[in-house]
Amino acid sequence: MATLKDVAEKAGVTVTTVSRVINNRGYIGEQTRQKVQEAMKELHYQPNELARSLSMKRTNTIGIIVPHIVHPYFAKLISELESEAAAHKYKILLCNTKAETKKELEYIDMCKSNRVSGIVLCSRNVDIKKMKNLDIPVITIERYLDAGTVGIECDNYQGGRMATEHLIEAGCRNLIHLSGIKNENMPADARAEGFRDVCKEHGIQHREMLSNNKIYSTMDYHEYIRQAIREVPDVDGIFASSDLIAAQTIQVCNELNLKIPDQIKIVGFDDVDIAKYTTPMITTIHQPVHEMASWAIEFIEKSLRKEVIPEQLKLPVSLVKRQTT
Amino acid sequence: MATLKDVAEKAGVTVTTVSRVINNRGYIGEQTRQKVQEAMKELHYQPNELARSLSMKRTNTIGIIVPHIVHPYFAKLISELESEAAAHKYKILLCNTKAETKKELEYIDMCKSNRVSGIVLCSRNVDIKKMKNLDIPVITIERYLDAGTVGIECDNYQGGRMATEHLIEAGCRNLIHLSGIKNENMPADARAEGFRDVCKEHGIQHREMLSNNKIYSTMDYHEYIRQAIREVPDVDGIFASSDLIAAQTIQVCNELNLKIPDQIKIVGFDDVDIAKYTTPMITTIHQPVHEMASWAIEFIEKSLRKEVIPEQLKLPVSLVKRQTT
DNA sequence: TATTATGTGTCAATCGTTTGACATATAATT
DNA sequence: AATTATATGTCAAACGATTGACACATAATA
Incomplete structure (x- = not known):
């Protein structure tokens, strides 16, 4: 697969220059930009996110940990989280614990290893953050919160x-x-x-x-x-x-x-x-699942920006009258 | 967060040695191993998968692209794929296209950028592989297959x-x-x-x-x-x-x-x-969704090992009699 | 004794990016 | 003419792993 270097050579410039046009920072001449972009097209260049993340010391990944995917509540929650995450340029690492503590702990490690930007935890409520020495923001949904995590729930x-x-x-x-x-x-x-x-x-x-x-x-x-x-x-x-x-x-x-x-x-x-x-x-x-998801992503972003976020958020519910009453 | 180097220093060895005990390759003395492992514990060391993947030129990630998460069929499919992937030490990058071609193409790029090991595509059937110059194995489920992708469907x-x-x-x-x-x-x-x-x-x-x-x-x-x-x-x-x-x-x-x-x-x-x-x-x-998921992961693995895999796999269905007949 | 196999460990290049620190050239300002 | 912005690029050091190539013991074999 083509690398920055290949593109640079093809365009007759250095990698820095190419990186500059990609992230458009600093000054770049219109001609240079053209050349570089052409080279990228021709080589079907696709930046390597791994290298990029490594270099920038941050990923755009959010880990979602749920006990069950098929359960309609979690399916909906995952769906809403994915939409919201995508809108903020995050990608989703999906973890299904099947309610097993062992898997949950493994998945926390996995998220940590993959340097996710944040974790949305809907699984259980061990004192994850303390236990695992996590320095990653953790948002829980409909679970009791641990010290240092923010909990979102409906009323x-x-x-x-x-x-x-x-x-x-x-x-x-x-x-x-x-x-x-x-x-x-x-x-x-x-x-x-x-x-x-x-x-x-x-x-x-x-x-x-x-x-x-x-x-x-x-x-x-x-x-x-x-x-x-x-x-x-x-x-x-x-x-x-x-x-x-x-x-x-x-x-x-x-x-x-x-x-x-x-x-x-x-x-x-x-x-x-x-x-x-x-x-x-x-x-x-x-349950206002859409809002809950939306807040979850927002809190992760705020937390990354070191902003103060609440410890708990309780959202209002409403009755939907249908045919069983 | 602690790095290999930190661990090495703490244990009084070099990074190579630490890497050796982690991946246990080559010869390592029992004492050394002990020391290193202690150091890892103390520092709460968690290997950086990004660096690791970059270095090894392979990730353990599989991209799943679906048009809809809440639809019970896809929820089940995702769930089965996740289980099977986890059993094979893969993690899941979840992509929801909402049946929009634009999002689908974006997600294909995203998977490519993140150097996923394989893609399970349940979304549509543009001639993805050709179009995108993909050199990543693509498995489609219940979609018509493109040149070079393998298609799994039920009968x-x-x-x-x-x-x-x-x-x-x-x-x-x-x-x-x-x-x-x-x-x-x-x-x-x-x-x-x-x-x-x-x-x-x-x-x-x-x-x-x-x-x-x-x-x-x-x-x-x-x-x-x-x-x-x-x-x-x-x-x-x-x-x-x-x-x-x-x-x-x-x-x-x-x-x-x-x-x-x-x-x-x-x-x-x-x-x-x-x-x-x-x-x-x-x-x-x-529909034998479990088997379909299982084959999908297996084919991705085979494909990575350069083994020959079929172009199409059609699995048998069966009637489940309940109460509407 | 010389040779070879077996342990144990170190060095440094590499993966593909980003980015601060520097050059250099041109244009604009004193 | 000297000074200062403004463009346009280049170099090389990170980021945090992996790994081939070596070095050096020690033990076993010829």
């Missing part, structure tokens, strides 16, 4: 409240909350708190369920949902902590011949595409 | 046949095929051929529909589906060319009060997760 508590209030207003008097993950201590836990508080305020009968699922190891919640409904047979409203669970709740209700929304109402969380493709479509709490 | 024609035969065996006599993309000339077009041939062989009344959707610009097919059913009101079987379309077909049938599978049966294509989360669950044609 899970309000989301829980809104979902629950909506169910109660719609006439539900016996509620279940289906949470996704047990024992993981995540911001999403606040959804349950919101649920609990609203139920208590209204004196509504309620029950919270915890899935046995290891974090995202499987996305099959059917048995968990069946069990929940079996335990509370006269339930008339379910607040699921993700649209994925909500979708499966629809299926289980269908098995049990519970009519949605007449006999039972369902509210999901996330507002990912799947909520629009089920029958009926899912009423859900919208 | 779309057989898939079309199987879906259609299944509908006919289940008693359908008036079929529609809903294809996803118009005028794109993709391997997936063969699904329609399979459909057509089987219908003709059985003398079954049939109709093929083409979506007006620009390729993946939106994933909303509702109006298209409504229109199709309006044109063939007595349809009793639909073969949708993706599970995403099938899911939306379920929704439309529900609007129109057509009972599935009693009055109308539906078969999808892809067998992505969404097929399991709709109500009813979608009977579909399974």
